[in-house]
Amino acid sequence: MKLKDSQLTKDELIQAYRMVKEARMLDERLWQLNRIGKSTFNISGQGAEVGQVAMALAFEHDKDYFLPYYRDMAAVMVWGMSAKDILMGSLGKADDPSSHGRQMPNHYGDRAHNIVPFSSTVTTQYPVATGVALAMQIDGSKAIALTATGEGSTAEGDFHEALNFAGVQKLPMVFVIENNGYAISTPNAEEFGVKDLSVRATGYGIFGKQVNGRDFAETYLAFKEAADNARNGNGSTLIEMLVDRLTAHSSDDDQRVYRTPDDIAEMKENDCVMLMEKQLLSEKVLSEAELASIKKELEAKINQATEEAEEMPNPASDQLMTHIYEEE
Amino acid sequence: MKLKDSQLTKDELIQAYRMVKEARMLDERLWQLNRIGKSTFNISGQGAEVGQVAMALAFEHDKDYFLPYYRDMAAVMVWGMSAKDILMGSLGKADDPSSHGRQMPNHYGDRAHNIVPFSSTVTTQYPVATGVALAMQIDGSKAIALTATGEGSTAEGDFHEALNFAGVQKLPMVFVIENNGYAISTPNAEEFGVKDLSVRATGYGIFGKQVNGRDFAETYLAFKEAADNARNGNGSTLIEMLVDRLTAHSSDDDQRVYRTPDDIAEMKENDCVMLMEKQLLSEKVLSEAELASIKKELEAKINQATEEAEEMPNPASDQLMTHIYEEE
Amino acid sequence: MSEKSYLEALNLAITEEMRHDEGVMIFGEDVGGVKGGVFGVTKGLAEEFGDKRVFNSPLGESEIAGLAVGLGVMGHHAIAEFQFADYILPAVNQIMSEATKMRYKSAGDWISPIVMRTPYGGGVRGGFYHSQSTEKIFAGQPGLRIVTPSTVYDAKGLLKSAIRSEDPVLFYEHKKLYRSIKDDIPDDDYTVPLDKANILKQGDDVTVIAYGVMLQFALKAAEELKDEFSVEVVDLRSLYPIDKETVLEAVRKTGKVLLITEDTKEGSVMNNVSAIIAEEVLFDLDAPIKILAGPDSPSMPYAKDLEDAFLVNQADVTKSIRELAEF
Amino acid sequence: MSEKSYLEALNLAITEEMRHDEGVMIFGEDVGGVKGGVFGVTKGLAEEFGDKRVFNSPLGESEIAGLAVGLGVMGHHAIAEFQFADYILPAVNQIMSEATKMRYKSAGDWISPIVMRTPYGGGVRGGFYHSQSTEKIFAGQPGLRIVTPSTVYDAKGLLKSAIRSEDPVLFYEHKKLYRSIKDDIPDDDYTVPLDKANILKQGDDVTVIAYGVMLQFALKAAEELKDEFSVEVVDLRSLYPIDKETVLEAVRKTGKVLLITEDTKEGSVMNNVSAIIAEEVLFDLDAPIKILAGPDSPSMPYAKDLEDAFLVNQADVTKSIRELAEF
Numbered sequence A, B: 001m002k003l004k005d006s007q008l009t010k011d012e013l014i015q016a017y018r019m020v021k022e023a024r025m026l027d028e029r030l031w032q033l034n035r036i037g038k039s040t041f042n043i044s045g046q047g048a049e050v051g052q053v054a055m056a057l058a059f060e061h062d063k064d065y066f067l068p069y070y071r072d073m074a075a076v077m078v079w080g081m082s083a084k085d086i087l088m089g090s091l092g093k094a095d096d097p098s099s100h101g102r103q104m105p106n107h108y109g110d111r112a113h114n115i116v117p118f119s120s121t122v123t124t125q126y127p128v129a130t131g132v133a134l135a136m137q138i139d140g141s142k143a144i145a146l147t148a149t150g151e152g153s154t155a156e157g158d159f160h161e162a163l164n165f166a167g168v169q170k171l172p173m174v175f176v177i178e179n180n181g182y183a184i185s186t187p188n189a190e191e192f193g194v195k196d197l198s199v200r201a202t203g204y205g206i207f208g209k210q211v212n213g214r215d216f217a218e219t220y221l222a223f224k225e226a227a228d229n230a231r232n233g234n235g236s237t238l239i240e241m242l243v244d245r246l247t248a249h250s251s252d253d254d255q256r257v258y259r260t261p262d263d264i265a266e267m268k269e270n271d272c273v274m275l276m277e278k279q280l281l282s283e284k285v286l287s288e289a290e291l292a293s294i295k296k297e298l299e300a301k302i303n304q305a306t307e308e309a310e311e312m313p314n315p316a317s318d319q320l321m322t323h324i325y326e327e328e
Numbered sequence C, D: 001m002s003e004k005s006y007l008e009a010l011n012l013a014i015t016e017e018m019r020h021d022e023g024v025m026i027f028g029e030d031v032g033g034v035k036g037g038v039f040g041v042t043k044g045l046a047e048e049f050g051d052k053r054v055f056n057s058p059l060g061e062s063e064i065a066g067l068a069v070g071l072g073v074m075g076h077h078a079i080a081e082f083q084f085a086d087y088i089l090p091a092v093n094q095i096m097s098e099a100t101k102m103r104y105k106s107a108g109d110w111i112s113p114i115v116m117r118t119p120y121g122g123g124v125r126g127g128f129y130h131s132q133s134t135e136k137i138f139a140g141q142p143g144l145r146i147v148t149p150s151t152v153y154d155a156k157g158l159l160k161s162a163i164r165s166e167d168p169v170l171f172y173e174h175k176k177l178y179r180s181i182k183d184d185i186p187d188d189d190y191t192v193p194l195d196k197a198n199i200l201k202q203g204d205d206v207t208v209i210a211y212g213v214m215l216q217f218a219l220k221a222a223e224e225l226k227d228e229f230s231v232e233v234v235d236l237r238s239l240y241p242i243d244k245e246t247v248l249e250a251v252r253k254t255g256k257v258l259l260i261t262e263d264t265k266e267g268s269v270m271n272n273v274s275a276i277i278a279e280e281v282l283f284d285l286d287a288p289i290k291i292l293a294g295p296d297s298p299s300m301p302y303a304k305d306l307e308d309a310f311l312v313n314q315a316d317v318t319k320s321i322r323e324l325a326e327f
Ligand SMILES: Cc1ncc(C[n+]2csc(CCOP(=O)(O)OP(=O)(O)O)c2C)c(N)n1
Pocket: A071, A120, A121, A122, A149, A150, A151, A152, A153, A154, A178, A180, A182, A183, A184, A245, A249, D029, D059, D061, D083, D087, D090
């Protein structure tokens, strides 16, 4: 689809692109910090930024809740987290809003922005999200919940239990599967026996759709519809979003071990950020010069955020024994 | 469907009926034993016997494995367990082949008849059954596995994890859901958001079918096809078998608390055993007199089995500390 | 004051807290509707509070736990019922990975103020999977509280505290006590602290620490032996974390301690009590720390003789106290 | 003899057993293919034994455990890998309800001869969910064996025994030891018993019982202190059931015992060791039973300073031994 098919205004499209690009550039920074030993870990959403931004834009971030997973950097930034917030997480700083330096990098959460933190243990956020959505339904808040996981992680029992309950209660929520073809080294064919995971929705009495997450407008419209359905009391939707994993699984992995050079090269030729830039140009939303100037501006922004984040204090070691139980 | 549509011979149909009837009559005996305090528990398959016998007849009991659940008395009897075996379980006798008096009544298992015992914890048999089926696949034994659970129990994560793996590996097995409308007091509508649970098969890349378990031929043919597919390397099938729960959930429950008298009455009017008897008469497989004589014969058989079972020894209390670890 | 059973006291606690705080919700398998739980603890609640606040969940324990966590995150005090303590096992991951770590992992930004109720314990011919004491599985997870009432008074007061607590609380109810003990308890509001053991009977010769049916045995034994020995009886109540102070004080007093649990012996929560004593007050002891517990067999069998052989009984308790007193 | 790392020794154990017994299979997340596990323990196995005996499972731990049980029932010795000990939690139900009860519930008619391998322990900046010691969760379940090798020799010999055993074995591997310890070990077949603690160093003044990285610290401390005190170092090895005999003998000898685990303190498996000592040989003790362990915080944080603050270190161990010796 064309970007403009999304029905978003030119300004909104530019704004969307800035978020996509910022997420990409910030992630590149995180890899640099990792390589020079300033952070010990990175797990990245490169190849999913366009889909994530399109997805997140379909929600109302001041009232809807997001229960993300570790690749959702672009999405949590749309929801309100800043580059500095994320950098503080990677550097394990005391003011990291996700966990105050307690969890590994990329374990996003933010009380101020309705982002509920998750555990590394995959798919536990799915049942938790049903609780969030049930609270919204009962409290009559008209808010809705979004939760995400990877396609490999759909093999967990929690995936099923959550969807089943969402079907029973017609919960106001959207479940997304970000299918990047691999669970660490394990390809889709060894993870599940179908080509389209969104068909599982039928088995729960909820809506289901597969979208190409490299296609901004298609993705945005699908999530918009899902969000509308949730908000209007029509129940939940399961969306399988096809994306890429341009990088290794994480900084502890090397995907060249288990993927062919051709496979990797082909993926890079279809890099979603590049594709979006082509579309912006061809649809005359932005010119080459404007793209370049956005890039420069973001570079400066990320540099500054990096500097600021690095200067922030580490958590004091007496923090180890705080926030374990309710304090009287 | 007519009984004869099953393509079974008259003798085979009579044999099938005897099993149905024996299971019904034996279960009535178990309730009696419970009421007079000789057994402390019963959980029964009344209302599912026709479906279970039709299901079990589609397998080769000397090589296929069965991982049943607690309502599967009729099915395990087709697989080879005797009335006395089952009575010994209910009475907690040392020679009970299911568990030698260790598990509660109706927790069927039998080494001699390829019936793997299950735990009360629902649906754990589904993943275990995938292991049994994988062994068969790897060992090239041409055998297949059948496993069963209730419809409420399909909400467990284990249901999903097992089906997902079966889809990936095209395992030689059949999964059955015995849908009797209730999980203890919880009706289907509060358990899942769909009318047909067998559609879930689509989400796993396996075959799926809903059958009316009160219809002998329909049920038999569906399982025959599923068993053939499994045996021929075409993979797994999920069958939802619609049955009734004519009794309370168990001897600890009273379904009149949460079901209407009409609902219960309607179910009893469509008692599957009665329906099968009508079919046998109308299709002229058996006469009224023959039905009566089968009943009498089974009565004697069950009386004798009861007497024999009651006379069997209880497990000695020093059995408490045996079979915990491998003995050197 | 009115006479209530342990089960009625639990039902009252929930009823009162639901009246008092609109955010309180309760759910689990067969918890709603007219059934009100397989033991009847939640009977009448759906009728009074409606099927939004009191409902049947589908049969998935991981979802039950996760649902509670999500509701908790949103400010509800969710009460999740697990039908039997044996069936909490599918929820271990949600409880350990999410519920118990929510506060700590966000440095207090998010919390999980939930109660997870479940009936435990044997002696009801429930066989392997309706008899287990699964509390030990969780009794090493900071961030979590595990409590159990062993008296009618505590059944009400402790559950009220659990519901009001901002911490995740695993609330074990002994299924044999539901209808077997009755007592006069206050009609009005009272609470019992979640983190304190309770000295039920003062004594000088032997200290017995127990919970559940074993505590009832201990009280009875103390009574039986009262002309011979003076027995201090402590209700452990908080199974995790252990109330060190009360335990150590009670042990120091007599120098002889008997720990009783109906759970299998090796690895039971009483080992945690023993380890604290052996580290903190070893030289106050006049006898080895005796633990009376079930046998190390994989689960409680169904057959009557086997179940009887498994269970610690009144005679065992009385005998162990006597032996220790005479040591 | 050749020099091998702990990780290589594990790989060798599996390789040799798979060559020797066609029924042995291994699977888990990323275990197959060319990756051979996220730590590389199973590298090369798929190539040698094919993708029927060595394969990637989907990402569902309950299925992984159940699959192993089913294969075990059919006579295979299945080795299931859980990618991290933190991720065994979704499989608790299958392990406790099925694997550990199969033999007992059928009075030996059916068994579950499986190995469940998993890397545990902290100090790798893995944060909450890649650092935990989850062994205590299982360390109270009769029918199950929990073992962990803490030396290169044991890595091979203990895993071979686990694979050959007819019992379900939870096999904990310390992820920090994978590449940090190397040793000369026999090239040919040998096994190490699953149910025996191992006295690595004889001594008269203090008995230290430990496992994992803590055992390495204990050995180093014993060496450092050797001119001052004589330290007996015991590798616990079997975390459940505890090898009472060896433990009690080693404690009786010195009268002073230090138990070390990197796990959080309250509820750790060392409490089980302590309880046995306090019940059986209390009067042989010349000092309280000291337990050196992690703090009671919900999990190990990521930030360097917090992780360091969490972990018991070499200095802590040396200091504790000295204090006890001087007690
Ligand atoms: C319960 C659990 N098991 C295993 C892991 C280890 N692990 C982390 S990510 C991952 C693969 C996830 O793959 P997928 O769901 O496809 O998400 P992706 O990383 O590809 O986005 C695994 C196995 C985990 N975090 N949690």
